[in-house]
Amino acid sequence: MEIYNTLTRKKEKFIPREPGKVSMYVCGPTTYNYIHIGNARPLVFFDTVRRYLQYKGYQVTYVQNFTDIDDKIINRAAEEGEDPLELSRRYVAEYFRDADALNVRRADIHPKVTEHMEDIIGLVKVLIDKGAAYAVDGDVYFDISSFPAYGKLSRRSPDEMLAGARVEVNPRKKNPLDFALWKAARPGEPSWPSPWGPGRPGWHIECSAMSLKYLGANFDIHGGGMDLIFPHHENEIAQSEAATGQPFVRYWMHNGFITVNQEKMSKSLGNFFLVRDVLKKFSPLVVRFFLLSTHYRSPLDFDDEKVESAGRGRERLKNSLQLVGEALRGQQRTEMTDRDRDCLARLETLRRQFEGAMDDDFNTALALSYCFELAREANSYLQEETAPARDVLAKISGLFADFNEVLGLFKTGAQGEIVLAERPGADAEAGELVQSLIELLLQVRQEARAKKDWTTADRIRDGLKGLGIVIEDTPQGPRWKSRG
C-alpha cells in the first residue's frame, strides 16, 4: 500500500509504526456553526481511509478532536448572547448528527480542548523548559528560531514567508512568525488557570497535546485539509518535535478543497453550503458517493447537477443490489457451469482491482469504477440465469458487502449486510401504513392491467411517480421503490 506523504511530496510505501496497528489523527471542526460541505470531505474521506485499513486487517486507533474553545467560538457566542462553552457543546452534538447521516463512523476518541487543559499546559511547560517557548505578559509563544526545521512541511523558509507576507505586528513576539501557545484571557472570556495566569490555549497546541496523549510520538497518519498545512500542521510539527525530540508523524495526508464555481468554499469567503442544507436536497449517502467520486487530493467542484449525476450513478448500484437481493431470495442451483466458474474468476479479479485502487493512495474514484463493473457483471449474470448458482450469488453479494464496508455507500445491518430500505418512513411507525397503502394501490393496478385497462394502470403508476414512488413491472410481478 502506498500513501502520498505531504512531507516528502511522494507516494511512499505504508509501513506503520507497529506491525498490524495504525494510529491516526484527523483535525476535527471548530464548533461554532454547523459544518459545511467542505468540512464533510475530510470527514468522509478519512473515515474511508480508516475503513480500508480495517478491511486490510489493521487494528486502527482513530482520533478526531473538537476545537471547542477559540476566538471564533467566543465571537459567535458574543453575537448570539450565549455562553461560549454552551454554544460549542451544542454544535458538537449537531456535528454528530451530520457525520452520522454521512455514514461516518465515530472515532475511537473525540478529545475536546476544554477537557485537556492539564495536558496542554503540561506541554507548554515542557516547551518553555526546553527553551523552545517564552512567556510574555501572560501569553506564551513558540520561538521558531529554536526549531531549525521550521517550514519543512510547507516547504517554506521563515525568510521567504516574511518577504511579501503581511504579518501582524506584535511587539511581544521575538519573531513575527512566532505563534501563540497560550493566550492571556481578556475580560469576560472563558479562561483556565495556568502558571502564566488565566488564559486559554493557542490554536495549534491542542492537536500536539492530544495526539501525543492518545497516540504517542511518531504516530502513523495525520490528516486534514490542505489549508492546514500552513500554519497549523507546520506549527504542530514544531511544537511536538521540539517537545519530544522525535519525528511527530510518519505520513501526512491532506485533502483538496471543495469549490463552488471553481472557487474555494470556506467559512471566511461566505460561499459555503451547510451539510444540513445540502441534505434537505440530497440523500446523505449520495453526498458521500459524490465526495468519493474524485481522488481526495484533487479539487472537487460542488454543483447540484453534479451531485444529481452522482445520485443516478449510485442508483445504478442500488438497482443491482436489489436484483441480487431478489435472486438470493429466489431459486438457486448448486451445480457449477463453466459460465459460473468464469464469473467467479472475474469476481476475484475485481476484488484485486478494487484493492489495487485503494492501495494506490486511496484512489476511491477508481475503486468506485470497480463497483460499477461488479454491478454490470452481476446484472448480466442474473439476466442470463433464471436459477443462478448459489456460490456465484454468494460471491457477488459478499463482494458488494466488502466494497461497501470500505466505501460506506449504503447503510448496513447488524451483520454488515447491505440494507436498501430508504423508503419514506421506512423506519417510522407511519411507514407501515404508507407501505400498506402502496401495496393496495399495486393490487388495484394489477387488476386493471389484467383487464387491459392501461389508462387506470398508468394513472396509478404516474401518480405514485409524482410522489416519488417508482413502480417497475417484472416477470415476478410489480415492485416499488422510492426515488432518493
Added chain:
RNA sequence: GGCGGCAUACCCAAGUGGCUAAGGGGACGGUCUGCAAAACCGUUAUGCGGGAGUUCGAAUCUCCCUGCCGCCUCCA
C-alpha cells in the same frame, strides 16, 4: 512579490512512457415490456489546453505559451 497545483469526450472522472485512453452521467440505436421503468447489448475522444522538443514509442518526461485555482492571514 514568493511558493505550489490543475487543464482528458456534452458533463463528471481514472489513467504519470508502450495492448484498441477505465468507469459513471447524458444522448442515440437495439433486446425485453401493453407502454414504461429497471436490466442487458451496441454507438458516442485516431485523441488527452496550444506549440516545440526528448524517445523506437508520450495524455504521461523537458521547455515555452495560454487559461484557471490554491497557499503565504482564520479556514477542511
